[in-house]
Amino acid sequence: MIEFLLITVQVIALYLLADLMGGVFHWAEDTLGDSDDFFWGKVFVQPNEVHHNKPAEMIRIPWYINNIPILTVTGAVLGTAWVMDAISWQLVVFAAFGGANQQVHRFAHGNRLRLPGFIKWFQKIGLIQNARHHWIHHTAPHTTNYCVLTPWMNPVLNATGFWRVLERIFVPVFGAPRRPDLKSRSWYRG
Ligand SMILES: [Zn+2]
Numbered sequence: 001m002i003e004f005l006l007i008t009v010q011v012i013a014l015y016l017l018a019d020l021m022g023g024v025f026h027w028a029e030d031t032l033g034d035s036d037d038f039f040w041g042k043v044f045v046q047p048n049e050v051h052h053n054k055p056a057e058m059i060r061i062p063w064y065i066n067n068i069p070i071l072t073v074t075g076a077v078l079g080t081a082w083v084m085d086a087i088s089w090q091l092v093v094f095a096a097f098g099g100a101n102q103q104v105h106r107f108a109h110g111n112r113l114r115l116p117g118f119i120k121w122f123q124k125i126g127l128i129q130n131a132r133h134h135w136i137h138h139t140a141p142h143t144t145n146y147c148v149l150t151p152w153m154n155p156v157l158n159a160t161g162f163w164r165v166l167e168r169i170f171v172p173v174f175g176a177p178r179r180p181d182l183k184s185r186s187w188y189r190g
């Protein structure tokens, strides 16, 4: 019984951690650098800007195109761990949750009438994030709710000022020319 409880707690923690990691990466895509930066700009900032300007575009492209970048990253992480003989069930579960980020995001933008019933149920009971929760991120000033997997991390991270702490640490180092709202800060780097 204790073992079952321990596994359950770990699975929940890994699920929340995958949401947090996805949120931090999304925050970086939205905040740091510019669309013409080498690699970072072309591969991450540009598609992200398209999503912000035209959120509905996402569901017009095939689901696998949407998911290729994140699945490539999770596949590379698992492959590296396998080669290094460092694979564990926790890493596999974490990679599976992490890899689901973009598909859950896509479900939040999907036409509700076309979503499978079990997905709508998962959204309803709060197992995965729903459209209303995600839409807060697409509403000005677009500086909250960066996590897209669950509805549980965003309220905590918003309320504790977590995103603002990331800005204080990383903007002076990498620059955030797309964030003129931070211009008045002494540490702002455009
Ligand atoms: Zn965003």
Ligand SMILES: [Zn+2]
Pocket (backbone or CB within 6 Å): 051, 055, 105, 109, 134, 138
């Ligand atoms: Zn979105």
